[in-house]
Amino acid sequence: MMHRTCFAAQAALWVGAIGALGCSSASTAEGDGNLGNSGSELLAGTDYEAEDGVCQGTVDSNHTGYSGRGFCNTNNAVGAYVEWTVSAAAAGPSSLAIRYANGTTTDRPATISVNGAVVANAQPFPGTGAWTTWELQTINANLVAGSNKIRVASNTANGTANLDKLTVDAPRDTQAPTTPQNLRATDVTSNTIALAWNASTDNVGVVAYDIYHDGNKISEAAGNATTKTLTGLQPKTEYRLTVFARDAAGNVSATSNSVPVTTSPTSDTEPPTAPGNLKASDVTNNSVKLAWTASTDNVGVTGYDVYSGGGVIVTNVQGTQATITGLAANTDYSFTVKAKDAGNNVSGASNAVSVRTGNVPPGGGVPKTITQLSSGWTIPWGLAWLPDGSAIITERESFNVYTLTPSGTKKQVGKVPNAVGTTGEGGLMGIAVDPNWSSNHHIYVMHSASEGNRIARMTFDGNALSDYKVLIQGIKKSKYHNGGRLKFGPDGYLYATAGDAQTQSLAQDKNSPNGKILRFKTDGTPAPGNPFGTLVYSYGHRNPQGLAWDSAGRLWESELGDGSQDELNLITAGANYGWPTCEGNCNVSGMTNPKKTWSTGEASPSGLAIVNDVAYMAALKGKRLWRIPLSGTSAGTPTAYYVNTYGRLRTVEKVPGQSLLWLSTTNSDFNGKEPAGSDKIFKITIE
Template sequence: MIPAAAVVLAIGALVAAIARAALADDDTSPPSAPTEARASDLTCRTVRLSWAASSDDVGVAFYDIYHDGQHMTAVAGGTLSTVLDVVPGARWGLYVNARDDAGNVSQASATVPIEVPPCQTDTEPPTSPTAVSATAAGTSVTIRWNAASDNLGLAGYEITRNGAPAGSVAGADTTSFVDSGLAPNTRYEYRVLAKDNQDNRSTPSEPAVVTTGAGCATPLCAVTQVATDNDVPWGLVQLPDGSVLYSRRDAGDIVRLDPVTGAKTTVGEIRDAESTDGEGGLMGLAVAPDFAADPWLYVMHTATSDNRVVRVRYTGGALSGDPQVLLSGMPRNKFHNGGRLRFGPDGKLYIASGDGQNGSWAQDLKNLAGKVLRINPDGTIPSDNPFGNAVWSYGHRNPQGLAFDSRGRLWEQEFGNSVTDETNLITRGGNYGWPACEGTTGNCANSVAPKYTYRTTDASCSGIAIVRDALYVACLRGTRLYRATITAQGTLTGMESFLSGTYGRLRTVEPTNDGHLWLSTSTVGDKDSIPGNSNEKLFKVTLGR
């Protein structure tokens, strides 16, 4: 027989659970951000992350641990310390979010930077690559070599052109590199160095000498640096008069760039833009096709409590008047804010909204997180939106690239967590699977399949642009620019990689008025929200075929 006291305790526990569930159903308040995040016991394989408890009106159910926007693990709400697996030699930023039973997610803790030591000290450099050759095709050169060897394992190769860095490739098995945008009828000397996981470098290979042809015969013909900036250029638009406006994410202001002279002028700031100690801030820009007659500049930015889209007049070379809030209530967090804007051929404004580090929101049609959104230029909801609100498609993790092809189809670029990134063709009301499905991995049966997937190590791409039905994809972690042809059937063919490692992390790519590309880097200080601690470049890319 069960003791009466045990029965009473069991009933009490059941009643308490029912009460908590009832409270959770009505709970819309997130927990407070965890505090006092700290790392200890760091080895080459593990680290302990600890933090002080969050508070919540109902109770913290879980803590989610991330590094640099990638989810690592979740622990129960009563746990305030956990041991994490790490990668030897990695440089990560760790942080933690609190989550309650209703699925409300807190803002993130402060970031804890770690530098993981190697498991074995290595001072022996790799052997030099051999049989280096260089072949020109117009103003593009392909360099090939035989693999080097290393006592512990190769990390990749670095390529020099006339003694200066030309680019790099990762992995021991990649033994070729394409150098594009070179001068015609010019002699170049290439050497290749092997690198191991502890940054030991081989001696340079023997040189391979080649002379380029008389003209460009490849998709990418020239890359010309137009300007530099000490903040992170994020959104970028070219105006009808040829000038360029770009947002500085951490500084919160907008700059006018004369692409002919390189002269820059600050045209105004968005006063309500706030950082997130990560990747939020002043993000996407867009102008409507009738900008010359009705000069509104559309801006997506992080505010104190949310992400929002505003518009502000741009007259006389400056922002004028107070911004009008068109759409608010998109959840914000340290990472996963989305941020890209694009006007469609239908005259509507399309918005890439991240999941705010809460995957369940991506499937909630009443929540604006993890979506591609669509609004009228004045902020009203179009009557033909599929769900009666701003949602156009859902099930997205952290979409950032948006672009339309010549047939009016919307393409989207999306960050995966740790498996695959994806390029999607967006359909009205489509479910793209997150969080159950990442790329083509997981429970993807009821979601729209991506048109192309990439390993996260080769991609982590932010911006896309379409010029003459060729898709260009700017990648951060992958440090390259992808190009593919869009077919009439809505597929991608002939995927190629350019500028691999040449300029570092690439953030934004946009079409120029004359049918080429603007391209910007995001190499330093792009995860800390500190204004003015970057070292970035803006380029014009001249396209060929």
């Protein structure tokens, strides 16, 4: 992609507010929002390299200054050409910029055609002074929606100039489909759910419907379908289903209504017998080997689950032994095992076996004591530190902001205006305190609003919030994948995580703020040194969550995967972290692998903190706190604390100047299913 800080169409869309890429400034505290309403905009130029098209000649690299892997040196003949296949999401006028070099003084004119129709006859390609001097020839032409063939063909026996690439500013469809309505289950069996919904409409056309269970896509249907039968499901299991419509440009509708459906039992209602003779051996400081005698079943055992702390810690073990890793040192554990069959019938528990893990691992950084600091919270999300040592904390669904002192005194100090929920993971999320607090008393929040996700600034006088001002708006929101973390880095600039908003293609689109880590000044404009001159600092993220810096100033990030692997990443400016091509590790050139991965059942990470170069990662679905020692750019062996003890863990933050963490739960959300006011905040001493 070709990247520009601002371009005409974007400026038109972001008049009156700082746009997603930091192109203009707000004239009012509220901001004017998106003013474009045509359903299309001119996309910043997409590059098509000559060597990736049809080159009637040779692909050479003997002259410097080209982009990509080389340039096309066409044959010296009339009609010698380069042809590109260009995709346009919508029909309309486009700009075609051809980068070329001509090291002679002789013009090398060419005929330019689009889909066989001539749009420029004998277009000049005059000398550029040297074969290493590259210039642009730009024309306008109409493209059709879908695939287009663009050809540059020589008019003379000299052939064309050396052609490097074609940059196309094509119309882009930016109008999302309407919301699918009336999602319903029409039939349910033990392993299938038949769904139906009312069709969405779109200005160009719906190409697919994406079906989600909570935040994970589990299936899709064709754009002309309004039904889908989900197969391969577990019996006696609740699925919380929603449907999104998607068009060819990747625009995604708002979510349908949510439908909770529980699959039926099978005809087999007889559970397996309980596993017997559970024994533990080979106990280390972070692992233990378990073995048991097999269960029996009238149909057949399909696997075993290992329990500890009142919940499952390892699922679907095949065979009759398992090595449990990631345990905390110097800690007592009790384990049981249960068998299950194809009908999702679960046996009784085996005998319990208790062990105590070994000594503290080298390097220390072990959570020593945990104490409840405060209760009565409902989805506490963001936490930042005020100069007096107290914390300022957001609640996601109420949009309230509180202070909490080290002694546990809680006080509401305001509510963020213009915040809205997304019936999922959006709402009032991250919060940060200005390092220059003494001179400005500014705090910063990230929240969902009517048009998308925003970053705003407010003033806090120690008692109440005021002076709401939008800094960045129009970051796409969705029911899930909103990111939301907001922190100041050691360089004094703000960093924010923005999820892909369930539109996977945005993560690889450097012109979009979604699926990115953003870095910016306190006025909302891009920070100096950003790799693309925009707000974007890194890209290729699905749902980035925690941010923390080690002692050398390196940025680490925790990230929610899709269905298989969650990630701990070391972030560098301009790097591509792979989503949606990669989830976890992959071997794709130009994409950066994570430093550690976990199954989504073990982690589903949220907050991240670093104390003395040991990282602590809060896990939601995993219901544990992960400790990961860091050594330079490497991450060591993870160990888990508080497994199934306190429920879903959301935010973890280091107390400034102390070896102490504050940790919050998120048990009042739609996954935790606890009543409002069930969440707590703890403090943890680190040794």
